[in-house]
Amino acid sequence: MGSPVYIQIHNEIKKAIEAGKWSVGDRIPSERELAVQFHVSRMTLRQAIQTLVEEGILERFVGSGTFVANQKVQEKMSGVTGFTDLMLAQGKQPSSKTISYHVMSPSLSESEKLKLKDETQVLRMERVRYGDDVPISFEVATIPLEIVEGLSKQEVSESLYRTLEAKKGLVPGHAKQMVSASSASERIAEYLNIKRGDAILRLRQISYLQDGRPFEYVRTQYVGERFEFVLEK
Template sequence: MQSPVYIQIHNRIKKDIEDGRWQVGDRIPAERELAVTFSVSRMTLRQAVQTLVDEGILERRVGAGTFVASQKVQERMSGVTSFTDVMLAQGKRPSSRTVSYHITNPSLSEVEQLGLKDGQQVLRMERVRYGDEVPICFEVAAIPLDLIQGFNKSEVTRSLYHVLETKGGYKLGGAQQKVSAVTASERIAKYLDVKRGDAILRLRQVSFLGDGRPFEYVRTQYVGGRFEFVLDRK
């Protein structure tokens, strides 16, 4: 199975950065120019670039263009907590709307973050998560396919963590989390009912099973005024 075109472009740009074609702080060519280079529509090119922005590899600067992102200061939060549990703990009714759900070849970033071997595929799904029917966040999650072979779509989209524990018999471990501030793209603004350019909190997280295996790489964008992160220091 061939990866979607935007993922193929994502991989080529990411490799170019890793190979030193563009350094930290360098401005990459304009979307129009890159679309011509890759012989794709600007919409497809924009999707590839936005995926790299969501991963923190690129960053957009209003009125200036798109640049190779610099390393951010990282703050580690503790534990793995499902969105469902967080909402229930706050007395809110959790729900979600699945935007896309498909089995595919992983991107280079997903291979690296999930420690995948050649030939392994992932389930990649996009969801809008709600608390009391108010959109809280938009997430893109990649999960190794072999971990969820026995689960159906409704189980995975309703609460992945719960089904892994109750049906899969897996023990959940810790997570590596990175939080940064970004602005809402036009697409994300529509899903979260905010304005394009509004402040958004971006969480990139790799979640691990109790035996240390990564089971999820998720990029989530939260509406800043509807959600806050609490850091526990032991």
């Protein structure tokens, strides 16, 4: 075999991962251990790991170890609407936990985004969303009360889009989205099972019905490491 040792080791590790020896998120043995296993020096082993990191197959963290890199959950913005469909489309089991669910007076910002008249009440709910029981996002949704009138809490929180269409004939038209990035606060980090300061993908979305009326204002914080948008334009 002509290729350098570190390339051979690269291939062996890659094959082992593909064969399922380690799954996504698993920690692989430390550089020192692997160096012994492959009968090479640590520097040579590191070179093999390095090439795998560059390919996005592994991730390294000082003090913690080397891990099989995550495949991110992808959101296709065309076609799919809600979180539930999104997860199902990717073969993941969607679930969510409702943190709060209240009828209240809207904040100034909410009132503005939803073009509410004075005195209109809104439903505000906070949820943590999971894919295969892994926290993906924390979201705050604000909906004018008139939209969800007559719907049960379960219908609203489990599949709002489907219920709206089925029971009220309301079909979402377009949406305006604002995307930015920030760091996780202590509270959010706890809900999402990440560390304070970890990267957060922030999405604010105003959804409009086909007649142009805004019917939902959602602020979502996605775990940066576990989520990815895919947009076609």
